[in-house]
Structures are given as structure tokens and as C-alpha cells.
Amino acid sequence: MALLHDLESAQDGTRVDLTRLLDVLPFTNEGLIPAIAQDATSHEVLMLAWMDRTAIERTIKEGYATYWSRSRGAYWRKGESSGHLQALESFRFDCDGDAILLQVHQTGPACHTNRPNCFYLEVDGNTVIVRGDRC
Amino acid sequence: MALLHDLESAQDGTRVDLTRLLDVLPFTNEGLIPAIAQDATSHEVLMLAWMDRTAIERTIKEGYATYWSRSRGAYWRKGESSGHLQALESFRFDCDGDAILLQVHQTGPACHTNRPNCFYLEVDGNTVIVRGDRC
Numbered sequence: 288m289a290l291l292h293d294l295e296s297a298q299d300g301t302r303v304d305l306t307r308l309l310d311v312l313p314f315t316n317e318g319l320i321p322a323i324a325q326d327a328t329s330h331e332v333l334m335l336a337w338m339d340r341t342a343i344e345r346t347i348k349e350g351y352a353t354y355w356s357r358s359r360g361a362y363w364r365k366g367e368s369s370g371h372l373q374a375l376e377s378f379r380f381d382c383d384g385d386a387i388l389l390q391v392h393q394t395g396p397a398c399h400t401n402r403p404n405c406f407y408l409e410v411d412g413n414t415v416i417v418r419g420d421r422c
Numbered sequence: 423m424a425l426l427h428d429l430e431s432a433q434d435g436t437r438v439d440l441t442r443l444l445d446v447l448p449f450t451n452e453g454l455i456p457a458i459a460q461d462a463t464s465h466e467v468l469m470l471a472w473m474d475r476t477a478i479e480r481t482i483k484e485g486y487a488t489y490w491s492r493s494r495g496a497y498w499r500k501g502e503s504s505g506h507l508q509a510l511e512s513f514r515f516d517c518d519g520d521a522i523l524l525q526v527h528q529t530g531p532a533c534h535t536n537r538p539n540c541f542y543l544e545v546d547g548n549t550v551i552v553r554g555d556r557c
Binding site for chain 1: 429430431432433434435436437438439440441443456458460465466467469470482512513514515516517518519520521523533534535537540541542543544545546547548549550551552553554555556
């Protein structure tokens with residue numbers, strides 16, 4: 288974690304090897320880090336999923352978001368069956384290395400319900416209201 | 423989880439009691455759900471932190487983001503010491519109930535490094551580059 292600590296006070300433009308950072312990421316006990324996908328154009332937050340080191344490396348190398356599906360126990364290139372791919376615009380880690388932000392060009396709806404994004408359950412006082420119909 | 427499944431196909435405007443949803447959220451083994459904070463105006467993704475049920479209820483009731491600090495093992499109203507509060511604009515759950523999206527009005531920088539947001543480590547080929555100086 289010394290590397291992440293050093294980068295906290297590093298100047299704009301400082302570079303380190305990606306491998307050095309991957310080696311010190313604080314993965315969960317399951318070996319995962321949460322990854323936020325944001326639309327690169329509209330800046331809408333689309334979804335949150337999980338990546339292990341291999342999913343991180345595949346996403347960076349291939350240019351399309353690949354996650355680890357906890358429910359299926361398998362890698363999952365987003366859109367591999369639906370066609371709703373996420374082409375990578377940028378890939379960022381946060382200050383603690385325990386969260387990822389992807390900016391993506393989303394093909395079609397991001398949510399498996401066919402809504403544009405997954406965050407359609409909005410708290411309104413003591414109730415939750417569904418925002419948006421399935422496409 | 424039947425409630426979340428039913429809501430997947432619910433029409434726009436459907437309402438359910440907040441308590442019913444809180445009762446079925448798939449918290450992690452540590453009792454937590456990841457929460458994304460997004461600037462309500464600029465739509466910049468500011469940070470990711472964690473909430474348990476009490477943090478969720480306090481955030482909704484008080485109108486300011488309160489998280490559970492895993493490192494300190496304590497509730498943490500964001501900005502309680504720095505003054506960099508997050509006033510709540512909206513609070514949303516995702517389709518699976520295992521992620522939260524807060525839209526907030528952020529006072530000052532969101533990151534403890536005094537950068538505007540926490541996602542300043544950007545992958546660039548085989549390197550990672552620091553984006554932005556501390557304010």
C-alpha cells in the first residue's frame with residue numbers, strides 16, 4: 288500500500304507501471320473490486336459490477352468491459368449474449384485502489400431489465416418508486 | 423428477493439414501502455452495500471464508499487451522506503471533520519439491490535487528498551498516470 292500512499296501526494300502527470308499498481312490493489316477476500324460503469328457521453332451512471340485481476344487485465348487489453356459474475360462464478364464480457372457491449376473510453380482507480388471507474392460507450396440498454404441503467408429504484412420519503420419503463 | 427424480481431417488470435411510477443425493500447437487500451457478509459456518490463450538477467463520479475442499513479436510514483432521514491468506515495469500524499458522516507459534506511439530492515438502488523447511487527451537492531473536494539474526486543489514477547497503456555494536483 289506504500290505505492291498508493293505515495294501517489295496521494297504525487298503531482299499531475301506522474302506515471303507508474305500498471306503492474307506495480309495491480310500488485311498492491313486491496314482486493315476483497317473474494318479477490319474482487321467494485322467497478323462503476325459510467326456513460327462517457329451522457330455521464331449517466333449505468334451499473335456497478337465486480338472485477339478480479341484477470342477481468343481488469345482483460346478489460347484494459349481488449350477495450351471492452353469484462354466483469355466477474357459472482358452469481359455465475361464466471362467471467363462475463365458485458366453484452367456477450369445481449370449485444371449490449373461497453374466499449375472502454377477510460378479506466379481509473381480511486382485513491383485507495385479499492386474502486387474502479389470505467390467510462391464506456393454503451394450499446395443499447397445497460398440493465399438486464401432493458402432499462403437504460405440499473406438505478407431505477409428511487410427513494411421518495413418512506414417509499415421507493417420505480418423510475419422508467421423497460422424499453 | 424421476490425420483491426426485487428417483481429420490481430424488474432414493474433411500470434414507471436410503481437411504489438413500494440422503503441422498509442419492505444430494506445428488509446430484502448442482499449447485504450454482503452459484513453452487512454454492507456457499495457454506494458457511489460455522483461455530483462448532482464456536474465455528474466462527475468466523486469467516490470465509492472460503503473453503507474450498512476443504519477447508514478442508509480441515516481442518510482435518507484438526515485439528508486447528508488453517512489457511510490460505514492471499514493477501516494475505522496465506525497459511522498462517518500462524510501465531511502463531519504473536513505466540512506466537505508454531501509447534501510443528498512437523490513438516493514437510488516439498482517435492479518439487484520446490491521448497489522446504491524447517491525446524487526449529492528458536494529461541498530469542497532470529495533477526496534481526502536483534496537482532489538475534486540477520488541478517481542485520479544488513470545490507466546494509460548502499461549502505465550498509470552496521476553490526473554490532477556491536490557487543491
